[in-house]
Amino acid sequence: MMAKDDLLREASEALEQAGVEDARREARLLLCWATGRDLAGLLSLDDVEPAQELRFAEALKRRLEREPLAFITGETGFWTLDLETGRDTLIPRADSEALIEALLDVCPDRNEPISILDLGTGTGCLLLAALSEYPQARGVGVDLSPQAAALARRNAIRTGLGKRSVFLAGSWADALNARFDVVLSNPPYIETGDLAGLMPEVLQYEPARALDGGTDGLDAYRILCAALPTLLVPGGYGILEMGIGQIDAVSALGVSSGLRDVAHRADLGGIERALVLQSDARGRIVTKNRWLD
Numbered sequence: 643m644m645a646k647d648d649l650l651r652e653a654s655e656a657l658e659q660a661g662v663e664d665a666r667r668e669a670r671l672l673l674c675w676a677t678g679r680d681l682a683g684l685l686s687l688d689d690v691e692p693a694q695e696l697r698f699a700e701a702l703k704r705r706l707e708r709e710p711l712a713f714i715t716g717e718t719g720f721w722t723l724d725l726e727t728g729r730d731t732l733i734p735r736a737d738s739e740a741l742i743e744a745l746l747d748v749c750p751d752r753n754e755p756i757s758i759l760d761l762g763t764g765t766g767c768l769l770l771a772a773l774s775e776y777p778q779a780r781g782v783g784v785d786l787s788p789q790a791a792a793l794a795r796r797n798a799i800r801t802g803l804g805k806r807s808v809f810l811a812g813s814w815a816d817a818l819n820a821r822f823d824v825v826l827s828n829p830p831y832i833e834t835g836d837l838a839g840l841m842p843e844v845l846q847y848e849p850a851r852a853l854d855g856g857t858d859g860l861d862a863y864r865i866l867c868a869a870l871p872t873l874l875v876p877g878g879y880g881i882l883e884m885g886i887g888q889i890d891a892v893s894a895l896g897v898s899s900g901l902r903d904v905a906h907r908a909d910l911g912g913i914e915r916a917l918v919l920q921s922d923a924r925g926r927i928v929t930k931n932r933w934l935d
Contacts, residue, residue, distance in 0.1 A: 708842035721771035766794030829862030
């Protein structure tokens, strides 16, 4: 058996040399996964069993190759949920939680039976986080990748939200014939020319189709803003995530499609991350899509 502190020291040094940020924390999280403990439980651990040491070494090798921690462990946290992750989807990030905060701002009544559409659902993180806050809500998640839609469905079951959600494979909303109270989306928004400068964890392991927003990063927003008027009920909300400095351009696209820019929400880093667009109507109209029952 090897001492925990020795393992962590050696792993931290190796990760730092490989360019991994916050190497000490990453080493601890890898050891937590290898030993089946949380960070608090790791404090009481002195020596690591040989089988756990081998598991840790294999995981460390993958992390040194810059494979994301969430793909090594197969899970990550988002909002209040623990979600399965896989290489068919982006890894949920805390920045995206700004969309859920924006939703809570514009729909303060948690008991509303709202209908929610999540376009480009990935792991299902946005839809499932929203459903966790609105116990009477139901929703649909759509992703171009059938594998991603299947993973999102597993996450719905994992989080106990399977009975209030449906996940489909398709291109944006092409296969849908319904209107929703809320449309959420975290579309691809990185300019094609900037992809090569991304961190290795992102560039080498996360799906390019979920990152590449075209020459100016706005390709997906042109599609979404044009579609939102027919996807939303009168007075419904479209809540979109965007990259640094994109909010004015996306707002202009929404306004040109007949939507109103009603709110912005910053992430924890102070970056305007969520844009709330509203369809034309006086007052709020809440509907329930019966075909979700």
